[in-house]
Amino acid sequence: MPELPEVETVRRGLSPIMEGAHFARVELRRPDLRFPFPENFAERLTGARVDALGRRGKYLVASLSTGEHLIMHLGMSGRFTIKAGAEPARDSGVNPNHDHVVFHMRDAGLARVTFNDPRRFGFMDLSGPDRLETSRHFAGMGPEPLGNEFxxxxxxxxxRGRKAPIKAALLDQRVIAGLGNIYVCEALYRARLSPRRQAATVPGMRGERLHQAIVKVLREAIEAGGSSLRDFAATDGALGYFQHRFDVYDREGRACRRCGGDISRFIQSGRSTFFCGGCQR
DNA sequence: AAGAAGCCCTGATAGC
DNA sequence: TGCTATCAGGGCTTCT
Known part of the structure; x- marks a missing residue:
């Protein structure tokens, strides 16, 4: 379940291979992922150089020499794997039936970058040469939690003024970019805030705690290479290890490390919320 | 208009 | 053992 730290881990894995390299060939093994590939997708990439590989929220963004931007989302189960040119065709180390896209990069020893995604919640898009922030995917997106503007x-x-529970507000990418279920649960625990608390009651001291908690949990998770629960792995197949440091996520019924209370789980806007009723208010 | 619910998709797991 | 039901949750769409 790639959230910001997992996407950042993937970006760091791909950037040494892709930045400065050209697309020699692009293989599409099906017409769509979650959405159809944009028109002439492979043709528009072929020959282009990757000037920079960035990240915005949970999206990877390759800025191309053609002026276009390649926008990639891992969805739930998307995974990129890098293999050098001479290595055998089984690229991803997982079910090759779900190897949907292969980027053959030159100027990088003909490395192959394979996108595998069993659930196909991922997608790829190309934005025109207009400014990225106004593109369909990024218009209205909230600040980068590790950027200066946050x-x-x-x-x-x-x-302020939001009546939704704080859990739902933090999952809203218009409020803050890059958080998903795991890191929202963890950040709320660290800030000692109940996920049920109305968002509008957070600003003030609680908001300061929450801000600190979000930044800290994301930094620590990136340093740990992300969290690998079911699907996530880095581009070299390495698993993250932040899941071992979860305080609440996936710890239903276990003891709170802070107060000894029981970690409980309930459903909030259709998603599991984990929290400690003893010390989160 | 904000907020909630439904949808997509497959693999892992639980339960019979 | 083998089947079926359930769950996981990104972001988008639809409904209230």
């Missing part, structure tokens, strides 16, 4: 003040401002 502060306790901007978080508070985004939460």
């Amino acid at each position: 502060s306790a003040e901007t978080l508070n401002a985004a939460l």
Whole structure:
């Protein structure tokens, strides 16, 4: 379940291979992922150089020499694997039936970058040469939590007046970019805030705690190479290990490390929320 | 208009 | 053992 730390881990794995390299050939093994590939997708990539590989929220963005941007989302189960040119065709180390896209990169020893995605919740898109921030995927997206524009003040401002539970507000990519179920649960635990608390009541001291908790949990998770629960692996197949440091996520029925209470689980807007009723208010 | 629910998709797992 | 039901949850669409 790639959230910001997992996507950042993938970006760091891909950038040494892709930045500065050209697409020699692009293989599409099916007409769509979650959405159809954009028109002439392979043709528009072939010959282009990757000037930079960035990330916005949970999206990977390759800026191309053609002026277009290749926008990639891992969905739930998307995985990129890198193999050098001479290695055998079984690229991803997982079921090759789900190897949907292969980028053959030159200037990188003809490395192959394979996108495998069993559930096909991932997608790829090309944005025109217009500014990225106004593109369909990024218009209205909230601040990068590890960027300069994210502060306790901007978080508070985004939460003010919101009647939804804080859990739902933090999952909303318009409030803050890149958080998913895992890191929202973990950040709320660290900030000692109940996921049920109305978002509008957070600004103030609670908002400062929450801001700190979000930044810290994301930094630690990136340092740990992300979290590998069911699907996630880095481009070299390595598993992240932040899942071993979860305080609440996937720990239903276990003891809270802080107060000794029981970690409980309930469904909030259709998704599992994990929290400690003893010390999260 | 904000908020919630439904949808997509497959693999792992639980339960019979 | 082998079948079926359930769950996982990104973001988008639809409904209230």
